[in-house]
Amino acid sequence: MLNELMTALQAVATLQNFLIMAAGIWGGVIIGAIPGMTGTMAVTLALPFTFYMDPVPSILLLVALYKGSTYGGSVSAILIRTPGTASAACTALDGYPLAQQGKAGKALNMALYSSVVGDFFSNISLIFLAAPLAILALKVGPPEYFMLMVFALTTVAGVSGNSLLMGLLSACFGLLLATAGEDMYGSFRFAFTGDMQAGLSVAPVLIGLFALPELIKLIVFRNPPKARAMALGDDRVSGKEFRGVAKTLFRGSFIGVILGAIPGIGPSAAAFFSYGSAQRSSPRGQNFGKGEIEGVAASESANNGACGATMIPLLALGVPGDVITGVMLGAFMIQGLTPGPLLFETNIHEVYMLFIGMLLSSVLLLFAGKFTMRIFTTIAKIPPTLLSPVVLLLCLFGIYAIGNSMFDVVVLLALGLVGFGMYLLDIPTAPFLIAFILGPMIEENLRRALATSRGDPMVLLSSPITWIFAALILFVVALTARREIGKANQRKAEAQ
Amino acid sequence: MTSTTLRGLGIALFFGIVIWVLIPGYVPKPAFLPGFALPPDFWPRVISIAGLVFGLIAAGLGLAGQGTPALPAEVAEDDTPMGTLLARLGLLVAAFVAFVLLVDVIGFLAAAILLTGAGILLTGERRLLAWGAGLALILPVCLYLFFTEALGTQFPPGLLFN
Numbered sequence: 001m002l003n004e005l006m007t008a009l010q011a012v013a014t015l016q017n018f019l020i021m022a023a024g025i026w027g028g029v030i031i032g033a034i035p036g037m038t039g040t041m042a043v044t045l046a047l048p049f050t051f052y053m054d055p056v057p058s059i060l061l062l063v064a065l066y067k068g069s070t071y072g073g074s075v076s077a078i079l080i081r082t083p084g085t086a087s088a089a090c091t092a093l094d095g096y097p098l099a100q101q102g103k104a105g106k107a108l109n110m111a112l113y114s115s116v117v118g119d120f121f122s123n124i125s126l127i128f129l130a131a132p133l134a135i136l137a138l139k140v141g142p143p144e145y146f147m148l149m150v151f152a153l154t155t156v157a158g159v160s161g162n163s164l165l166m167g168l169l170s171a172c173f174g175l176l177l178a179t180a181g182e183d184m185y186g187s188f189r190f191a192f193t194g195d196m197q198a199g200l201s202v203a204p205v206l207i208g209l210f211a212l213p214e215l216i217k218l219i220v221f222r223n224p225p226k227a228r229a230m231a232l233g234d235d236r237v238s239g240k241e242f243r244g245v246a247k248t249l250f251r252g253s254f255i256g257v258i259l260g261a262i263p264g265i266g267p268s269a270a271a272f273f274s275y276g277s278a279q280r281s282s283p284r285g286q287n288f289g290k291g292e293i294e295g296v297a298a299s300e301s302a303n304n305g306a307c308g309a310t311m312i313p314l315l316a317l318g319v320p321g322d323v324i325t326g327v328m329l330g331a332f333m334i335q336g337l338t339p340g341p342l343l344f345e346t347n348i349h350e351v352y353m354l355f356i357g358m359l360l361s362s363v364l365l366l367f368a369g370k371f372t373m374r375i376f377t378t379i380a381k382i383p384p385t386l387l388s389p390v391v392l393l394l395c396l397f398g399i400y401a402i403g404n405s406m407f408d409v410v411v412l413l414a415l416g417l418v419g420f421g422m423y424l425l426d427i428p429t430a431p432f433l434i435a436f437i438l439g440p441m442i443e444e445n446l447r448r449a450l451a452t453s454r455g456d457p458m459v460l461l462s463s464p465i466t467w468i469f470a471a472l473i474l475f476v477v478a479l480t481a482r483r484e485i486g487k488a489n490q491r492k493a494e495a496q
Numbered sequence: 497m498t499s500t501t502l503r504g505l506g507i508a509l510f511f512g513i514v515i516w517v518l519i520p521g522y523v524p525k526p527a528f529l530p531g532f533a534l535p536p537d538f539w540p541r542v543i544s545i546a547g548l549v550f551g552l553i554a555a556g557l558g559l560a561g562q563g564t565p566a567l568p569a570e571v572a573e574d575d576t577p578m579g580t581l582l583a584r585l586g587l588l589v590a591a592f593v594a595f596v597l598l599v600d601v602i603g604f605l606a607a608a609i610l611l612t613g614a615g616i617l618l619t620g621e622r623r624l625l626a627w628g629a630g631l632a633l634i635l636p637v638c639l640y641l642f643f644t645e646a647l648g649t650q651f652p653p654g655l656l657f658n
Binding site: 163172175176183189192215221222383385389390393400420423426446451484 | 503507511514518522523524525526529530531532533534536537538539540543544546547550551553554557562563564565566567568570571574576581584585588589592595596599604608611612615616618619620621624627628631632635636639640643647649650651652
């Protein structure tokens with residue numbers, strides 16, 4: 001393994017790759033710092049450009065954007081109390097009060113150091129966990145894969161939005177849309193037009209669903225975030241302060257890795273969990289929410305700690321755990337690579353290059369964060385009324401360029417409207433996208449399992465692994481239902 | 497009937513249409529299927545039946561006064577008249593449709609410039625109009641040059657410029 005890692009290091013350490021990763025990190029930090037722009041948007045907007053790149057640099061660009069935007073989300077959270085990404089919501093709780101006290105720079109620096117530490121841990125865990133998991137995955141068959149994907153889908157449906165039922169419905173819409181086009185035996189399903197015989201491409205569906213609804217919301221409701229960016233002020237994190245939060249940093253990173261590796265959980269839940277855990281165990285717990293630097297460290301180490309870990313199920317099993325890794329799965333497919341256990345047999349060199357690139361990107365994140373800090377207050381002031389049409393333009397050109405097809409552009413615009421409709425009906429879009437991406441694989445594994453068992457559905461519960469996944473699915477459903485019943489009772493009590 | 501119930505019924509209706517209209521009409525069954533292979537309509541039918549059941553459960557929860565609200569809180573609290581909201585959405589949809597139709601006539605670049613300009617105007621931006629106009633003109637041209645010169649993409653030139 002060491003030899004392969006050294007060979008990969010030589011292959012990755014080129015000026016071109018450094019520039020690509022630096023651009024990705026820097027672009028991600030800037031995009032994440034703009035209120036209303038998310039990491040998902042950063043990664044989806046870059047997807048069309050990766051079409052023209054080699055496989056490894058293209059994935060490294062997306063990973064760099066992901067990491068950069070996850071840190072960048074903390075910038076607007078600290079400076080204007082508007083988290084750039086959902087995973088930075090906890091950062092705002094202590095980061096903004098610190099900024100009000102004239103310590104915005106200190107909060108930003110702590111967020112940066114915590115992000116880098118979390119990110120480093122995450123990458124190390126990816127390197128050591130992905131390959132063994134892939135080897136294990138080689139021993140499982142279609143029924144186990146089917147149950148694993150249903151588990152991933154149920155988890156995403158449970159944690160996205162306000163209702164498991166709406167999450168499951170969203171997944172049904174995504175699965176149904178994925179059936180359009182040619183099936184595995186050559187039948188054309190829902191081929192309303194000639195263009196639809198090939199099915200819908202991943203890129204226009206996901207970009208339409210995640211990038212365009214923000215523009216449509218802005219046009220229809222016209223309520224852009226209005227907040228004044230705070231000055232940086234005191235920006236030094238002392239050695240004593242850093243040592244004081246070291247335990248929280250490591251715990252946050254560990255939480256991020258564990259929750260990031262479970263499909264469907266991801267950085268946001270990790271940040272909330274880590275923040276709550278730090279608040280309970282810290283001697284300064286009563287200061288959390290009032291400008292406690294440890295709160296920033298807890299949140300940021302966990303959300304960046306989850307970034308690399310979300311790649312574990314993607315690379316080892318071919319199962320994306322969240323929307324961003326779903327986009328990356330699309331990028332892998334565009335490049336002709338299929339994530340999953342076979343990737344470790346057929347493209348091991350590329351996998352190691354990816355690992356090395358991800359480790360290097362942790363270092364780049366530190367430099368990009370430092371160099372960008374002075375312009376953060378300007379970035380956070382860019383009006384969304386000018387920014388959103390720019391996003392639309394990037395989507396149009398990018399999507400047309402991928403397939404040279406106006407049909408893809410029509411799909412993009414239509415899915416933007418669908419995404420807006422789902423927002424209006426409070427139906428989460430993440431399960432839709434994950435279901436759309438996993439749909440063909442779920443169907444193929446189900447059909448293979450049923451074909452080998454001569455149509456007996458009990459094949460889906462025929463091995464200990466399938467029982468484990470069935471139990472996990474029931475556990476997720478029960479846990480989510482319990483949480484929702486609790487919320488409903490609380491709403492009733494508040495109404496009375 | 498509450499909006500939560502209507503949402504559930506609407507979703508159930510959609511999946512009902514898929515089961516009884518779209519699958520019979522647009523998922524042809526092949527004359528021969530090997531071994532125990534399942535027919536192509538099996539999976540869409542399973543998904544649609546699940547969607548129909550979930551939709552009916554959502555409607556039932558609405559009738560029982562349970563279930564999550566059918567509108568996000570920020571939308572429910574928005575006091576802009578419904579007609580205004582619908583007009584803005586209608587204008588945006590019209591701009592999208594016009595873009596798709598105009599690509600064949602005036603080409604991708606010119607249509608993109610018009611759509612960007614329309615997008616900026618529709619956001620209600622009036623204070624930075626000069627910036628908006630500059631952006632709507634310059635950015636599409638830059639992107640066009642980047643994609644055509646650097647990446648070799650051929651955008652539709654349109655009948656007028658062909």
